[in-house]
Amino acid sequence: MEPPVFHRYSPVLCQAVTITLETIVHDIERLAGDDACNSDALIRIAAEYMLACDTPHYDTEPLIPELGARLRQGDRDAKASRQRQGAFYTPPILVGFILDHTLTPWHAAHPDRTPIVLDPSCGTGRFLLAAGERLVEHRQASTGECALAAWQHVGPHLLGLDSDPIATAWLTARLTSLAGGDCDAARGIRTLDALSPEGIPACKADIVVGNPPFGSPLKSASDAESARAAARSFGRPVGRYTDLAAIFLGLARTAITKQGYLGMVQPLSMLAARDAAPIRAALREVCTLTTAWASGRHVFDASVYTCALVFKHNAPADTFHVERYRDLPIQPCPPITISATDDSWASLATAAIGFPDVPPHQTGGTLGDICQATADFRDQYYGLKPAIEECGDPIDEDVVPVVTTGVLDAARCHWGHRPIRLFGQEWSKPGIRIPALSESMRSWATTRLVPKIMLPTQTRTLEPVLDITGHWLPSVPIITITTTRPDDLARIGAVLACPLISLVAIHRFLGTARNPKAIKLSARDVLMLPTPADTDAWDAGADSFRLAQEAVTQEQCDEHLADCAAHMSTAYAVKKAIGPQ
Ligand SMILES: C[S@@+](CC[C@H](N)C(=O)[O-])C[C@H]1O[C@@H](n2cnc3c(N)ncnc32)[C@H](O)[C@@H]1O
Structure with a gap:
């Protein structure tokens, strides 16, 4: 470049x-x-x-x-x-979009007032200068003042905070010059940490807009004490992976006046991350969501997927009817209604990333009613290292094949047919020699070498694999699903292989995986997935899933999976076919 x-x-x-x-x-x-x-x-x-x-x-x-x-x-x-x-300035088109959905409706409701506009991480003031231009135009049209006089009036209504003194100096100089050298026009621009008590908590504004810095200050022992203090103000504690941008957004709710607007760029993960749930809840208590924008492409220099959310300060509502938009240049998507009790806001971005809405369906319970799910972590991953080797033919009795997500597709394990990368090395048929494991890893392996469903995460659709003999040892990040009734395993497989359930998962967890089209879910999330109401059709789906797992060729497997999907659509009473994802 x-x-x-x-x-x-x-x-x-x-x-x-x-x-x-x-x-x-x-x-x-x-x-x-x-x-x-x-x-x-x-x-x-x-x-x-x-x-x-x-x-x-x-x-x-x-x-x-x-x-x-x-x-x-x-x-x-x-x-x-x-x-x-977090200094990545906002493209003017996105700035304009956020102002169209905050400043414009506010002005329509209060045509005779000049609003106070706050950007708590203003940088060089892309939002504030664009808002200022609109306000100056409005002022000139209504009073006939010249541009300098209009900037002298509008300037003090623009509040900008930023910790970067170079950016605030540039903005101060710019505003002063627009107002013909009147320093008072820039009196609202200050260099400080917006999360400190003198920052956002000390401000009141009719419009709060911006693109706060992205990052996870809470997970590291950095100097972000003010971020941690702000994070403690959401009623219940936010998780340590909460993004800094979400903390800015949550705190900004306290700065908006009644009937005011809040519009901010956010990382896509903010919509569904469990760690940010207290912030979503705190926002819901004082605001209604009105508009959302998202993109499945990187629109900033930084390699992060983004969305923008607009709220109106209002009495709490039971449902939010949200206008949705996508990409740059900005295009509309169908609107969506979400319930105030929805813990995840992922649906605000699903259409932008290319997913259909979840069709109406009937559920009977959740997977948690019939199974347990467990995820493994670093210790289990590295614990395998001393015991890994290439398997011989036949495989020694005390060696078990180890599988990774790369060799699992729905109802199919390609171990021995696809290479596997583990510990920086490529293996054809990797196995774990059980006696070479530490004692704790041996007892862990015993709990994994049982009849189960293996479910990889970070995949585009859920791809469950049935291991009816308990033969495979799953490696991180495969989720292990077990049940006390082995007959239920195929039923669990049928639920997870059903396209409706992948779509439900996307609508709950979109944005939390590395790729915005992938599904990342925890063991706890798996247990919350819905099961169908019609048990006969569910059993038929389970039979098809079992046949898919036993199929010799990929074509036969695909046919049985298609049958499984058809039975499961009946089981969930889905009327409309689900489009490709
Ligand atoms: C993504 S940039 C956005 C700048 C500008 N609002 C825009 O949209 O172009 C984020 C800004 O946040 C500022 N920043 C980072 N930490 C901050 C803090 N604790 N308080 C105030 N500003 C901060 C950075 O200096 C940077 O200018």
Whole structure:
């Protein structure tokens, strides 16, 4: 990618001089003199440098996140520093979309007032400047004022917080210049940690918008004490993997005035992550969801999938009727109604990622009524390492074949036919010599070498495999499902192989896997999946699933799985065929 550049016009030569990030860094280091190795001094000087430009050129703006990162960390760690700061500015089209669904309806309801607009992680103020332009236009149309006077009026209504002093200096200079040098226009722009008590909790605004930094401060022992303190304010504790952006969103609910709007970009995982459930619950108590946008593509430089959510401060409602949109350029998707009791908001993004809605169906209970499910972790994975070897033919009596998700497809185990990667090595027929395991791993293996369903996670559809003899040893992250009634295993397989249940899982967990089209679920999630009401059709589905597992060829297996899906559609009383996923 070309390095970003901006042009400075030399007043003497009237010639365009191309200035790269390197040139600015060089300028700032020169200004810093003996302090050039002191990153705090460099940041302070960079902020003064931005503030001194009374007409900052828009082309300098995209350089700012990288500039800050470079000055803080030097060349080597600039990327990591930028990621830590979460400094990825929002595409103007998405800024416009969020304002269309927050500022526009607010203004329609209050045509004679200028709202207070807050962006608690404003960066260079993409949201605030775009909101300001709209407000200035409105003001000029209603009062006939000139643009400078309108900016002098509108500027103080724009509140911007950011921890990056270079970005806030740039924005301060920009607002001051738009208001003809009136510093008061930028009095709402402050450099501080938005999660501290002086930040979001001390603000009130009619419109709160923004694109907060993404990251998981709570899981690491970083310096994010304010994030941890903010996270404690949601009524019940949020999990340690909660994204920082979700904490900003949750805390922002306290800053909106009655009938005000809140619209923020979020990581897709926020919709369904269990760790963020207390934040979704806290938002539901004071807001209604009105609009959602999502994309299955990376729309920022960072490799993260994103969505945007808009809320209106309102009395709590039983259901939310939400308009849905996708991608850039933005296109509409069919709206959806979700219940206020829905713990997951994944359905807000399913259409954007390409999934149909869940058709009406009838359920009888949940898998938890008939089985147990267990997931394994690092210890079980690494515990196998000392005992792995290539299996001979025949396989020694004290050796068992070990399987990974890569060799499991629905009702099919390809062990011995597909290579398996384990511990950085490729194996043709990997086995575990049981006596070579530690004592605790031996007793763990005993609990896994039983009749079971093996269920890989992070797959596009659920792909259960029946192990009726208890022959395979599953490796992480395969979920092991067992039951006291071995006859139920095929019934469990039929439930999990049913396309409706994959769709239900997508609508509960979308966004939590690495790939937005994949399903990541925990053992507990498996037990919450619904079983059908019609038990006769379910039994017929189970017979087909068993036949699929016993089929010799892939074609026969596929035919039996198709029969299984048909029986299970009847079992769940699904009227409409489910489209391809
Ligand atoms: C994704 S950028 C968004 C910037 C801008 N709102 C936009 O949409 O273009 C996130 C911003 O959050 C700022 N930030 C990170 N941690 C912060 C904190 N604790 N308080 C305030 N701002 C913070 C970063 O400096 C960065 O400017």
